[in-house]
Amino acid sequence: MGKKLLIHNEHVAGIHTYEVYRQMGGYASVEKAIKTMTPDQVTDEVKKSGLRGRGGAGFPTGLKWSFLAKPEGVPRYLVCNADESEPGTFKDRYLMEKIPHALIEGMITSSYALGANTSYIYIRGEYFYVARILETAIQEAYTNGWLGKNILGSNYSLDLYVQVGAGAYICGEETALLESLEGKRGNPRIKPPFPAVAGLYGAPTVVNNVETIAAVVPIVNNGGEEYAKIGVGKSTGTKLISASGHINKPGVYEIELGIPVEEFIYSEEYCGGIRNGKKLKAVVAGGSSVPILPTELILKTAKGEPRLMTYESLSDGGFITGTMLGSGGFIAMDEDTSIVKNLFTFARFYHHESCGQCSPCREGTGWMEKILKKFMNGTANEADVDLLWDIQSKIEGKTICPLGEAAAWPVAAAIRHFKQEFIDIAKSKKFVDVSHYNRLNKTKEAV
Amino acid sequence: MPKVTIDGIEIEVPKGTTILQAARMIGPEVAPPTMCYYSKLKTSGGYCRTCIVKVSKGSAQNPNPMPKPVASCRTEVMDGMEVQNITSPEVLEARKGVVEFLLINHPLDCPICDQAGECDLQNLGYEHGAVKTRYEFKRREFEVIDIGKYIKLHMTRCILCYRCVKTCEQITDKRVHGVIHRGDVSEISTYIENAIENDFSGNVIDVCPVGALTDRTFRFKSRVWFTKPVDAHCGCNKCSGKVRLWLKGEEVLRVTARKDQWGEVEEFICNSCRFEKKKKSDWVIEGPSPISHQSVISQNHYNHLNEVKIQVLKQQKALGFAETKGDSVTRK
Ligand SMILES: Cc1cc2nc3c(=O)[nH]c(=O)nc-3n(C[C@H](O)[C@H](O)[C@H](O)COP(=O)(O)O)c2cc1C
Ligand code: SF4
Ligand code: SF4
Numbered sequence A: 001m002g003k004k005l006l007i008h009n010e011h012v013a014g015i016h017t018y019e020v021y022r023q024m025g026g027y028a029s030v031e032k033a034i035k036t037m038t039p040d041q042v043t044d045e046v047k048k049s050g051l052r053g054r055g056g057a058g059f060p061t062g063l064k065w066s067f068l069a070k071p072e073g074v075p076r077y078l079v080c081n082a083d084e085s086e087p088g089t090f091k092d093r094y095l096m097e098k099i100p101h102a103l104i105e106g107m108i109t110s111s112y113a114l115g116a117n118t119s120y121i122y123i124r125g126e127y128f129y130v131a132r133i134l135e136t137a138i139q140e141a142y143t144n145g146w147l148g149k150n151i152l153g154s155n156y157s158l159d160l161y162v163q164v165g166a167g168a169y170i171c172g173e174e175t176a177l178l179e180s181l182e183g184k185r186g187n188p189r190i191k192p193p194f195p196a197v198a199g200l201y202g203a204p205t206v207v208n209n210v211e212t213i214a215a216v217v218p219i220v221n222n223g224g225e226e227y228a229k230i231g232v233g234k235s236t237g238t239k240l241i242s243a244s245g246h247i248n249k250p251g252v253y254e255i256e257l258g259i260p261v262e263e264f265i266y267s268e269e270y271c272g273g274i275r276n277g278k279k280l281k282a283v284v285a286g287g288s289s290v291p292i293l294p295t296e297l298i299l300k301t302a303k304g305e306p307r308l309m310t311y312e313s314l315s316d317g318g319f320i321t322g323t324m325l326g327s328g329g330f331i332a333m334d335e336d337t338s339i340v341k342n343l344f345t346f347a348r349f350y351h352h353e354s355c356g357q358c359s360p361c362r363e364g365t366g367w368m369e370k371i372l373k374k375f376m377n378g379t380a381n382e383a384d385v386d387l388l389w390d391i392q393s394k395i396e397g398k399t400i401c402p403l404g405e406a407a408a409w410p411v412a413a414a415i416r417h418f419k420q421e422f423i424d425i426a427k428s429k430k431f432v433d434v435s436h437y438n439r440l441n442k443t444k445e446a447v
Numbered sequence B: 001m002p003k004v005t006i007d008g009i010e011i012e013v014p015k016g017t018t019i020l021q022a023a024r025m026i027g028p029e030v031a032p033p034t035m036c037y038y039s040k041l042k043t044s045g046g047y048c049r050t051c052i053v054k055v056s057k058g059s060a061q062n063p064n065p066m067p068k069p070v071a072s073c074r075t076e077v078m079d080g081m082e083v084q085n086i087t088s089p090e091v092l093e094a095r096k097g098v099v100e101f102l103l104i105n106h107p108l109d110c111p112i113c114d115q116a117g118e119c120d121l122q123n124l125g126y127e128h129g130a131v132k133t134r135y136e137f138k139r140r141e142f143e144v145i146d147i148g149k150y151i152k153l154h155m156t157r158c159i160l161c162y163r164c165v166k167t168c169e170q171i172t173d174k175r176v177h178g179v180i181h182r183g184d185v186s187e188i189s190t191y192i193e194n195a196i197e198n199d200f201s202g203n204v205i206d207v208c209p210v211g212a213l214t215d216r217t218f219r220f221k222s223r224v225w226f227t228k229p230v231d232a233h234c235g236c237n238k239c240s241g242k243v244r245l246w247l248k249g250e251e252v253l254r255v256t257a258r259k260d261q262w263g264e265v266e267e268f269i270c271n272s273c274r275f276e277k278k279k280k281s282d283w284v285i286e287g288p289s290p291i292s293h294q295s296v297i298s299q300n301h302y303n304h305l306n307e308v309k310i311q312v313l314k315q316q317k318a319l320g321f322a323e324t325k326g327d328s329v330t331r332k
């Protein structure tokens, strides 16, 4: 059994309540940090741990914290990104729903390290019931003296708020999130300035993912070095993986970074293999935005080494033969899956979620969806594959925020690895039924 | 002061200057086209992506190239930076892509559009567009809306450059103008269709690069190229009173702000000057207006473009790129 640091208590009855969470050793990191450590010492432990952002980009958290500008007399903010809208990713919800105090505790310890006296959890609108769970937990934390003025008799004070978004994927992009949190339209900002310098209300701000913040708890409790012992190379610690698709046991798993992908898919401890005895065809390893890989490339790198669940190993080979760990949304597809149909659903998503600020993403995402719809309608031709390729290449890297790339990469990867399938569909002129999607599509211009 | 090299031409500029501003200082030959940036409006730019350039050297300190093309209107120069605009085939190809994106949902109703002849999108399409569209789907459509008695909104023509939004935010006192919805169904709105009752609202017409916001008092009066622009002024107590009159014979068909060589308003004008003073006797006429190279009203415009194309071809040849076929550049 792999070591678990985040959801090891997931099955303890009542772990969502303050009493049980505390009995199981909860809030020790707050005690330790506030009573025995300076804020900078906490940041140092996070640096030593090698923890990397769990929201998708994998940026070293300690380094991000040390970039936070600290001008005198200006407030600083910690904002937790609980927008979790990347298709295939549902680990933050699981953590918040099961063990809400793990996030609250992480928020307090991290806010202390950053010198933030007001912090926010921005949660996607569809998670309104999770927001209620968090609010209950926050109330309990206030009642028991972990939030509010002079925490544990120190001169450190913290207020923590939950803000519910209106349900937009783009509000997970950190600067769009800040706009939305300020009550504005959730358009990503043009960078620089970065949030570390001018974030929420123009003040220095750190934005971190739910899982990143929860991981600060074991790091402070056991020390950064202890945390860094788990994992391989620069991929330290444990990671929550949301496993879905055609596997026997979909769900959220906490893995030690570094286990082989093959073990993750086939072992009984995790996904338990492909359901109905089918063969694996392809995997999207880190949420819908990352490149899809065919079986031979997801199990082994192009060099023939076993592919590991680490940032480095998954991206080995760049985008030609590799992919990304991303947010840990692991989607396995069996031999009967239509890659093109799957791509159509992804393209439809990005079209729907583009904020519309910049031309390549606003116009390109809709165009790609419409062309993929032709493949579903049996009206596509072979030239459409080249057109799709060209459109994605003209979006990638030319947009304000990475949503443009997130829309372009899946298209590029599907064509790169499964081009024949596109051509076969174009030739066969077969109709693929996707009418059930239109039900969700009412408010939008018909494709 | 930082020195930056754009398309092989070095220039020293004040700290904080953007690549675009530096390029404009060098001259129109190397200045990237802009559809959303507007020097008179704070935080404008960054949206349309037509002004993207390649930074082949970040700075003297950090000579690495920037990994992606950048919006020149929102990127400040660094000392020792090297930028490629018309000398980079990738930039030209990427820009062609942006122009295509701007056009796929555009109605191309130029024959009946009041902006025709002074439309930035028309000019951009002429310079960087493809001859044929690859878009085979129904174009997006919106209802035409009257925003008060003076302004018409053809949302169908809008390229979402946000200039009008910034204008309302920055030069009118009550913000009623904004964007609703998202993605490719975003719409300019005046919360919701309230008329903009403001003395300076008419300026949104001038900043709009396309025919999405037009002057109702000029509607279908004349093609702009049949009117003659003259600079004029009046003793206005709300604005500078410095305007451009568009005459047909003795008739004042339209009043606009004066625009500089980049097609940007020099000084914003009030609605009384723009919409209500339509007699020649309301004005003191100074003389014929200088017309920017941006405008097809200027005969020299196409000569200038040919000049640019010849320059591009020369530079590409020097860099060893294959002959260009039509408008697209291919690598050897
Ligand atoms: C379109 C888009 C959506 C995103 N959605 C999320 C999200 O739902 N949750 C999240 O934590 N990060 C999301 N991110 C990444 C954030 O911008 C940011 O990098 C992250 O919250 C930083 O936290 P971390 O360093 O702890 O990973 C998204 C990024 C983009 C471009
Ligand atoms: S890339 Fe897409 S989502 Fe991001 S700013 Fe541009 S239009 Fe908006
Ligand atoms: S209406 Fe005109 S100025 Fe306003 S966003 Fe659209 S194109 Fe730009």
Ligand code: FES
Binding pocket: B033, B034, B035, B036, B037, B045, B046, B047, B048, B049, B050, B051, B052, B071, B072, B073, B074
């Ligand atoms: S002019 Fe620079 S992005 Fe539009």
